[in-house]
Amino acid sequence: MRSYEQYCGLAKALDVVGDRWTLLIIRELELRGPSRYTDIRNGLPGIATNLLADRLRELERAGVLTREEAPPPIATTLFELTPRGRQLRPALEELTLWGLPLMAEQAPEDAVRSHWLASLLEVMLTDRQPDASRLTLELHIGDEPIVIEAGDGTIRSRIGTAEDPAVTMIGQARPIMGFLLGRIELAEATAAGVEIRGDPATLDRIRGDATVTAAP
Amino acid sequence: MRSYEQYCGLAKALDVVGDRWTLLIIRELELRGPSRYTDIRNGLPGIATNLLADRLRELERAGVLTREEAPPPIATTLFELTPRGRQLRPALEELTLWGLPLMAEQAPEDAVRSHWLASLLEVMLTDRQPDASRLTLELHIGDEPIVIEAGDGTIRSRIGTAEDPAVTMIGQARPIMGFLLGRIELAEATAAGVEIRGDPATLDRIRGDATVTAAP
DNA sequence: CAGCATCCGCTTTGATACTG
DNA sequence: CAGTATCAAAGCGGATGCTG
Numbered sequence: 001m002r003s004y005e006q007y008c009g010l011a012k013a014l015d016v017v018g019d020r021w022t023l024l025i026i027r028e029l030e031l032r033g034p035s036r037y038t039d040i041r042n043g044l045p046g047i048a049t050n051l052l053a054d055r056l057r058e059l060e061r062a063g064v065l066t067r068e069e070a071p072p073p074i075a076t077t078l079f080e081l082t083p084r085g086r087q088l089r090p091a092l093e094e095l096t097l098w099g100l101p102l103m104a105e106q107a108p109e110d111a112v113r114s115h116w117l118a119s120l121l122e123v124m125l126t127d128r129q130p131d132a133s134r135l136t137l138e139l140h141i142g143d144e145p146i147v148i149e150a151g152d153g154t155i156r157s158r159i160g161t162a163e164d165p166a167v168t169m170i171g172q173a174r175p176i177m178g179f180l181l182g183r184i185e186l187a188e189a190t191a192a193g194v195e196i197r198g199d200p201a202t203l204d205r206i207r208g209d210a211t212v213t214a215a216p
Numbered sequence: 217m218r219s220y221e222q223y224c225g226l227a228k229a230l231d232v233v234g235d236r237w238t239l240l241i242i243r244e245l246e247l248r249g250p251s252r253y254t255d256i257r258n259g260l261p262g263i264a265t266n267l268l269a270d271r272l273r274e275l276e277r278a279g280v281l282t283r284e285e286a287p288p289p290i291a292t293t294l295f296e297l298t299p300r301g302r303q304l305r306p307a308l309e310e311l312t313l314w315g316l317p318l319m320a321e322q323a324p325e326d327a328v329r330s331h332w333l334a335s336l337l338e339v340m341l342t343d344r345q346p347d348a349s350r351l352t353l354e355l356h357i358g359d360e361p362i363v364i365e366a367g368d369g370t371i372r373s374r375i376g377t378a379e380d381p382a383v384t385m386i387g388q389a390r391p392i393m394g395f396l397l398g399r400i401e402l403a404e405a406t407a408a409g410v411e412i413r414g415d416p417a418t419l420d421r422i423r424g425d426a427t428v429t430a431a432p
Numbered sequence: 433c434a435g436c437a438t439c440c441g442c443t444t445t446g447a448t449a450c451t452g
Numbered sequence: 453c454a455g456t457a458t459c460a461a462a463g464c465g466g467a468t469g470c471t472g
Binding site for chain 1: 222224228229230232243261309310322323325326328332389390
Binding site: 218253254257265268293 | 455
């Protein structure tokens, strides 16, 4: 990217991370940890492969990430954020929070990746009954199944399946997220094709309460 | 900007504010309040005027700012952030903070605007002697003189001059900011051509202590 | 297959000139 | 003052090919 040539912190930051795709690349590394080129690309549907190679080189030069040849059992290149790169997390979180209301509308073409949703739910949901026994929720939304576990007052999310989840939800991202974040009611979600196994009432323990307002 | 088409908060935010120049336009409105087209352009040296017009239109459509015809005494169009636009402030602050270390090197071509520096100093400096009498500092760096006032434990900055400042500093942005943020010592600043009137020792009350580390 | 590099058509940006 | 109009240059997206 061409520099803004302004003696200003924001302009200097954008000189490094203001290019198209750049912050999304950093989001991938932040969410997934050290990753292979192919896996990063999979989290960035639509990016041109040469552009990804370019950006990774630039970010390496800027000290935001490192490239490392992993030893034989893995035998591939791993890209990983440096401490300096990880310091972008608060900025990423604030931007994500600002973008949340815009997720009320999901365009039909929008790609969905499970790890995007998993991290979002981990931040947005809270366990309001910390003394109750562990609650397990399995979601089938994007490319991989997600497990949400509530217990001891915290919410954990991971990619994978659970042994005996209290509730399983299968369907489109928008109604499922809308229901879990408390923006719509159960009836509306099922009307949108969401399939539910187990007792959805047990989810009241962790469901959001629509503090996320609608987009303008 | 072409949409990323990803069902993810960060991607949705960047669909709106991820374009080149966009966040800097919002910074101008955030720092200056309701502004005229010409004044915004003055805070964005290098932007093409048609591009500014485009961005303002898009941001208005996205509900980030409004355009208003001011009544006769002013008789011009004023651009102003909406509440939704002002909610970007935490994200702007985090990005600015991340960019701060990059200000250690100032390219000779870098443009300097007083209101950028004023707001930065207001955030970065602290009054460590809240019970002492008011301290006034006048800076001549960018396009306009700046006044920094410390008192009652707070730091205020404004564009303009002071009646009888305790200290006046005249010179280049990098050494003056480096000295005030505690990154370099007085001798280094004067060696870089900074002219000082008054007793610089009184500034120890508000000077930073180099918590801002160097860029990688 | 993983990790790129090259080529090409299209879109966005930058610089400048001009206007109600 | 607040923009439009024009056009060259740079950046991007998509397809494809190359190398270990």
